[in-house]
Amino acid sequence: MPIIINHNLCDEAPECGGIEVCPNGAFNFDKKKKRICIDRSKCTECLKCTLPDCCPVGCILYARNTQEEKRIRDRIKEDPRTAKWLWKERYGCQPAKTTPKATILTTSNFEAMMKKKGYKLIDIWHYDFLDCRAYSVLFEDLLKGIKAKIVTYKLDAQKHPGLAKILKINKFPTLTIMEDQNEIWRLEGLLKKKSAARTNLEIKKLL
Numbered sequence: 001m002p003i004i005i006n007h008n009l010c011d012e013a014p015e016c017g018g019i020e021v022c023p024n025g026a027f028n029f030d031k032k033k034k035r036i037c038i039d040r041s042k043c044t045e046c047l048k049c050t051l052p053d054c055c056p057v058g059c060i061l062y063a064r065n066t067q068e069e070k071r072i073r074d075r076i077k078e079d080p081r082t083a084k085w086l087w088k089e090r091y092g093c094q095p096a097k098t099t100p101k102a103t104i105l106t107t108s109n110f111e112a113m114m115k116k117k118g119y120k121l122i123d124i125w126h127y128d129f130l131d132c133r134a135y136s137v138l139f140e141d142l143l144k145g146i147k148a149k150i151v152t153y154k155l156d157a158q159k160h161p162g163l164a165k166i167l168k169i170n171k172f173p174t175l176t177i178m179e180d181q182n183e184i185w186r187l188e189g190l191l192k193k194k195s196a197a198r199t200n201l202e203i204k205k206l207l
């Protein structure tokens, strides 16, 4: 049974993880079509390409039988996400292709951020939580219509576990709002689109 690519969401990158891991050369980048292709005759169904680290947004899918293949293809048709989705800034991860608008926290600017006065929103994300890359809410939806001046930051907890510890973060992703040096609000876990409006309202009421 076949490997299926969600071409609506896939960014068709020649550096595709599938090409890298496939031991049989079944994955390839078609330069003419500018598209990831699979040569089914070479695929031995080793499933290496379906491991989460291979495609961080889950575009590589496997169907065990024809019913499953139909179900997967129907799901792809109904999925409203496109590759552009991957290039926007979301809660719980960093955009795949563009530089985040938020300031990236490191050991060199963390202390200055902590001392800074005013509202600060910090997105503490971790590479292991792959669902965020594929599903979580866009920052622009999360902060829509918020008039208060709020400076946004992102902290990669995998690279800087010590900084996450200073903020007392135990779950990933976590979104926290600080007023001066005090945390005034916290949200833990994946935030899907259906909860975005409610969270946006909560932040609006708070600031």
Ligand code: SF4
Residues within 6 Å of the ligand: 005, 009, 010, 011, 012, 013, 014, 015, 016, 017, 018, 036, 054, 055, 056, 057, 058, 059, 060
């Ligand atoms: S890693 Fe995923 S999104 Fe990127 S090119 Fe490969 S299948 Fe597409």
Ligand code: SF4
Residues within 6 Å of the ligand: 003, 021, 022, 023, 024, 025, 026, 027, 038, 042, 043, 044, 045, 046, 047, 048, 049, 050
């Ligand atoms: S299942 Fe294995 S052989 Fe088939 S495309 Fe994926 S990595 Fe290649």
